[in-house]
Amino acid sequence: MSSNKKLFIQTLGCQMNDTDSQHIAAELEKHKDYSQTDKMEDADLIIINTCSVREKPVQKLFSEIGQFNKKKKEGAKIGVCGCTASHLGKDIIKRAPYVDFVVGARNISKIKDVVDIKGSVEIDIDHDESTYEFATAKTNKYRASVNISVGCDKKCTYCIVPSTRGDELSIPPEMIVDQVQKSVDMGAVEVMLLGQNVNSYGRRFSDGREKSSFTKLLQEVSKVEGLERIRFTSPHPLHMDDEFIEEFARNKKISRCIHMPLQSGSTSILKAMKRGYTKEWFLNRTEKIRSLVPDLRITTDIIVAFPGETEEDYQDTLDVVRQAKFDQIFNFKYSPRPGTEALKLADIEVPDEIGSARLIELIELHKRHLEAIMPTYVGQTLNVLVESLKPNGEICGFTDNYLQVFAKGSDELLGKFVNIKITDNTRTSLKGEIVQ
Ligand code: SAM
Ligand code: SF4
Helix, strand or coil, X not given: CCCCEEEEEEXXXXXXXXXXXXXXXXHXXXXXXXEECCCHXXXXXXXXXXXXXXXXXXXXXXXXXXXXXXXXXXXXXEEEEEHHHHHHCCHHHHHCCCCCEEEXXXXXHHHHHHCCCCCEEEXXXXXXXXXXXXXXXXXXXXXXXXXXXXXXXXXXXXXXXXXXXXXXXXXXXXXXXXXXXXXXXXXXXXXXXXXXXXXXXXXXXXXXXXCCCHHHHHHHHCCCCCCCEEEEECCCHHHCCXXXXXXXXXXXXXXXXXXXXXXXXXXXXXXXXXXXXXXXXXXHHHHHHHHHCCCCEEEEEEEECCCCCCHHHHHHHHHHHHHHCCCEEEEEECCCCCCCHHHHHHHHCCCHHHHHHHHHHHHHHHHHXXXXXXXXXXXXXXXXXXXXXXXXXXXXXXXCCXXXXXXXXXXXXXXXXXXXXXXXXXXXXXXXEEEC
């Protein structure tokens, strides 16, 4: 049955927000008869789902909703959801009175109840969203994202997430497995398990059941028939104990690409960030995992110019980057966030121009690494899961260790694994020819 009510959702921010947006759309479709449109001007309801991890998304939110308000069709409603909603709450409506409702990152299960109530604000970070059965979200045909926990118990001193998403609660394993099964039934072959700190999974369930572990969850999820590849983000290096690393190495369904967010290579800055590990622990973990997993690729997050970061601290970060040989780095310049502990360190903030110079140097260092590493794939034959077909007739897919590969192909190959002999490379992707 097609609906007359149209929903337009704009997502700002991280992968977690993308999945939340899918849930919002699925809930509104199931309970309120909305169908999605990609034309904002046609929408009866416009939702902006936000992130407030760094400063820019907040500024972007207000400029974006201002534009929506000017261009929206008459009578269309505007809702603000996500982390920025949790953090700014009713101030959003004060600053932008045309906004109809505000729903925080841990309250999206309430969307169907508030959508018709002008002025409603739902931002309770203690809300138990871990056992709410969301309507099945639409997935990219071959990939699904499944949340495994809500909130975060770590209190990294720079991070706004614990104050916008609350304490960590694990989603019961049977609900996760069921969601993975449903996604596979809808055509997915790969699943991305999502949480702010996935590998602390199982510490606390809202129904008080016995503790479990991420390793056990991986074992359960990998039993789902038809599921070929498991990925997860974001794990915390502190919880990468030997049991976890050994499961990662042993379980053939787990993608050989792991995210290991370093944040800083300096032990004293890591202490000030309350990350709970040292430079040496981090390097020991990367060495252990590389020694057990052939062709492993490692991605990371790094923050430069955390308050008090000296040149020596920064050199420690560069040292870890050289030793760990990351395959992808998400680089950030420290951004002071409201309500975080690091705000108290304002008197030792690193001057902005020094922060920018450090960021540029780090990016350059990484570019040189990629220029050295990517050509080494030329001549190799790689197994690729084909996910899309470009208008120019090229297929695009990813290897088990998450290298992006292009080749001439056809739509018959979509969703299949093919062998591709690599003939060319850029810094971020590979090109090749399909072989038998
Ligand atoms: N839970 C994940 C972890 O611990 O790695 C990260 C989640 S956070 C949404 C994604 C990344 O944003 C972090 O890894 C960090 O590098 C970056 N980030 C968080 N707060 C930041 C801040 N105040 N300034 C700059 N970058 C920040
Ligand atoms: Fe933020 Fe730290 Fe939790 Fe990641 S682990 S979400 S950086 S508090």
